[in-house]
Amino acid sequence: MYVDIYKYILLFSIFHSSTYLTFSLGFSMLFGVAKIPNLAYGSLYILSAYVMYALTTYIGLEPLVAALVAILVAGLASLLIGEVVVKPGLKMPVSVFITTLSVAYIFEEFFRIEMGLRPITLPVYPGVTYVLGVPVSNHWFLILSASLLMFLSLTAFLKYAVLGRSIRAVAESWDESRRLGIDPLKVLRVAFFVAGVYAGATGVLLTPLKALTPTAGWGPLFTAFAIVALGGVGSVTGTLIASFIYGFFEQSMTYVLGSGVASISPLILIVLVLVFRPQGLMGRVE
């Protein structure tokens, strides 16, 4: 059956972008609050996937229950990383670079030793739907709706909830928010937990379609880095736009150049954007 390539690119850039969006949202928000990138963020992605794998294969839990448990574990792990590793080094951003990176390597090595390099997969949501004549796995629709839900709930949380507003206040200025009676460290804890949940959810959602190895955390981490650099730190709208630019650019480049170079082509785009607009597309000049 003949499938129009443009339809294909358009559809799959939307699907891929939505996964980038969920993953980058947590990273961006946390980056905004802590002012430091959490390089252990990618390991939460693999952590939740491995936890779900262990729960479904060895214990035989229902996929939905296992997924929720895995996401919760990722959130708690993120909270722990924030408390133990990030908080003591907040005054020395360079040291947080190293410590969070060390955490990422610990996770990678642990899974390499315990699970080996053999890729794992998780159960796929069954069925195929035809959209514009293109066959699409129903799992992609699950991902799309989940990420839409996560995007909207984060937007609403940051806009209306007291805690969400505190997150924005702390991202704006630690000192000012302290004067307003907000405890930045408490807010940081919330941000770490929410970010962990977002990373974990992406891992659980994406692994069924994309086999996972212990080194799988790095790719999403750099993608998130690039998207946040493009969209501006802490900007939800910026992250949304940047994710779609990234996804669309990557998918079209895959068609033009082949998958090898395509995976790095968005990074080159982002370097160029940053050189001319250092604060990102939606970021503000400080």
Add this chain to the structure above:
Amino acid sequence: MSVVFAKRSAKDLIVGKIPFLIALAVLTLLPLLNVGGFWLDVLTKVNLFLLVTLAIDLYSGTTYYLNLGVSFTFGFAGYSLALLNVYYGIPTEYSMLLAIPISIFFSLAILLPSLKIRGVYFAILSLLVPIIFVGIVTAQPFSLYLGGEGGLRFKQLFLDFARSLPPGVRLTFLQYSYYYISLAAAVVGYVIAYKIGFSDFGFMLRAVGQDEELAEGTGINTLKVKVIGFLISSAYASVAGALYASMRPPVTVDLVVPANTLIPPLTSVIVGGLGTLIGPAIANYLLLLTYELLWGLIGRWRVIAYMLLLIIIITIKPQGIVFKAYVEARKFLRGVFSE
């Protein structure tokens, strides 16, 4: 983080120079104690990594512009060497020398436009450069010319000469010559870095790190200082990369991957104390040798143990531990001498 430098007395110089001379003597005489080929290789690597550590400390440690593209400069020197060797037939000894300016030039050309970007964005941008390079080298059309995952093969340094020697001493000759070359590079690199660190230029670099606007206000051309500092830093990384690659063919992306050639030196800089030169230099030897020792002790769990150790050290003392320990030790020594 400011360090006050007083005018040095003769006693200070004795106390300050003696540890350096002892370290030099130990490193020079160590191979004569028959430490074995494995440890000679490790020490050669550690000597060369000292240059990378100094590259990071001289620039990022003083100006706080965290240049994570050092591993790109390091690896690019290796690739330039290999390409000159493979496609132009230039012997390793000469292509190694040619690779240094080429790598410096490309690092400057690629990373200079980002120098106007500050803080975390600069760090991100400079980290993207080696990652993009790895992507290009392993991707389809380029990997045919750049060797892909398998890397580019060429004759290692002094191999032709070594082949003229009797078979029994070939390997020993190579190992010993590499070790002493790396040691010479490390010593010269350290002395130059020390001179730079305490020169007027070194103070200008620190001024940029403390407060860029204020430095500009006092009449320092901050852009010029940053560019020259970057140039020196790239020169260190390039020399290290070219020497390292010339001793261990084939050249692969492992040279560029930040985990291999960025994280160990960066860790040394942080554990050693940013911008203190002696601290990172000591930390470089302590940490890298510890890492190799762990292999014998706990095997495959060494990465986890090492990383946990790092986290503990850095979490307890984010400002670096080695420099402070060194200062304390010197105070103690001075006390002993004045008795």
